[in-house]
Each structure stands twice: as C-alpha cells, then as structure tokens.
Amino acid sequence: MEHGNEIKVWDPLVRIFHWSLVAAFFIAFVSGEEWESLHVAAGYVVGGLVVFRLLWGFIGTPHARFTDFVRSPATVIAYLKDMAARRAKRYLGHNPAGGWMIVALLVSLALTTLTGLAANGTLKVATTLIPLAMADEGDAGGEEEGPFGEVHEFFAYFTLLLVVAHVAGVIVSSIMHRENLVRAMITGNKQRDL
Numbered sequence: 001m002e003h004g005n006e007i008k009v010w011d012p013l014v015r016i017f018h019w020s021l022v023a024a025f026f027i028a029f030v031s032g033e034e035w036e037s038l039h040v041a042a043g044y045v046v047g048g049l050v051v052f053r054l055l056w057g058f059i060g061t062p063h064a065r066f067t068d069f070v071r072s073p074a075t076v077i078a079y080l081k082d083m084a085a086r087r088a089k090r091y092l093g094h095n096p097a098g099g100w101m102i103v104a105l106l107v108s109l110a111l112t113t114l115t116g117l118a119a120n121g122t123l124k125v126a127t128t129l130i131p132l133a134m135a136d137e138g139d140a141g142g143e144e145e146g147p148f149g150e151v152h153e154f155f156a157y158f159t160l161l162l163v164v165a166h167v168a169g170v171i172v173s174s175i176m177h178r179e180n181l182v183r184a185m186i187t188g189n190k191q192r193d194l
Contacts, residue, residue, distance in 0.1 A: 006190065008189055010185060019186075020045070020049055024045040028042035047114075047117075063092070066099075069094035079097055090179075
C-alpha cells in the first residue's frame with residue numbers, strides 16, 4: 001500500500017518475525033543457565049522463527065526474498081567502500097551489506113539452535129557427529145558440558161556480536177540516508193524518494 005511518498009517495503013510477517021526474534025533471542029541469551037526451561041523454550045522459538053524466515057526468503061514478498069538482497073561479495077565490498085566514503089547508494093530493501101548480515105545472522109542462529117539441541121540431548125542424531133576424540137565418557141550432558149555446550153555458547157556470543165554489528169549498521173545507514181530504519185521495521189513503510 002502506498003501513501004504519498006511512502007511505500008510498503010516490509011510485509012507484516014517480516015516485521016513480526018524480526019521483533020519476535022529480537023525478543024526470543026534476548027530471552028534465550030539472558031536466561032542461559034539460570035532458567036533452563038525458559039532458555040530452552042526461547043531457543044525453540046528462535047529455531048522456529050529461523051525456519052520460517054528461511055522459507056519466507058524463497059516464497060515471501062519481493063523485499064523479503066533472498067534474491068532481492070543477497071548480492072555478490074564484490075558488490076558488498078564496493079558498497080562498504082562507498083559507505084566509508086559517505087556516498088553509498090540507498091536501497092529500498094536491504095542494502096548489500098545488510099543482506100549478508102541477514103544471512104550471517106540466520107546461519108549463526110541456526111547453528112546456535114542446533115548445538116543447543118545437541119547439548120541438551122534433544123538432537124540425538126547430532127551426537128554422532130562428535131569425533132570420538134572429543135567425546136568425554138564422563139559427561140552426563142547438560143548445556144555447559146561437553147563439546148556441544150561449548151560450541152553452543154560460542155555461537156550464542158557470536159550471534160550477539162553480529163547483533164551489535166547489525167544495530168551499528170542500521171544506525172549508520174539511518175544517519176547516512178536520513179531515514180528511520182527502526183520505524184520502517186515497525187510500520188513497514190519507507191520513503192520512496194529522499
């Protein structure tokens with residue numbers, strides 16, 4: 001739907017996904033060892049949201065599709081150079097760097113979820129992927145024990161690092177192009193022309 005100079009860019013499912021993922025990841029991250037059942041429940045929500053977003057990246061609305069925002073590494077590097085020179089082109093959807101950030105976040109969140117399931121013993125098949133040299137016969141399981149717990153924790157912190165970089169990119173892009181990208185992810189609308 002278009003109103004004057006505004007155009008609908010982010011469909012309701014993308015926006016609900018985005019803010020639900022923010023909440024679920026935050027809950028999972030802060031609950032950690034303290035509230036295991038809440039941590040596990042939030043982790044399942046994160047996993048479900050990632051699966052949804054992967055599907056929506058292929059069948060969703062135009063700006064939600066991976067084909068709209070996943071560009072070649074050369075394009076991303078050129079965009080980052082232009083951004084550093086303060087002459088980066090504005091994109092209606094995700095810019096090239098933002099597109100790859102979405103991919104990186106989805107991959108990291110998927111790995112965080114899968115290693116969490118494996119560490120928790122829920123994903124029994126995955127335990128066969130541990131090389132015997134890494135397996136500790138004395139481990140009784142638990143998220144902070146064994147190789148899956150350590151890898152799960154690594155990806156949780158790596159995802160947090162990506163989130164910080166994502167927020168920084170949103171701030172820089174909002175300032176550079178004089179548009180409120182947070183507001184756009186709430187309303188779904190962006191200015192057609194700036």
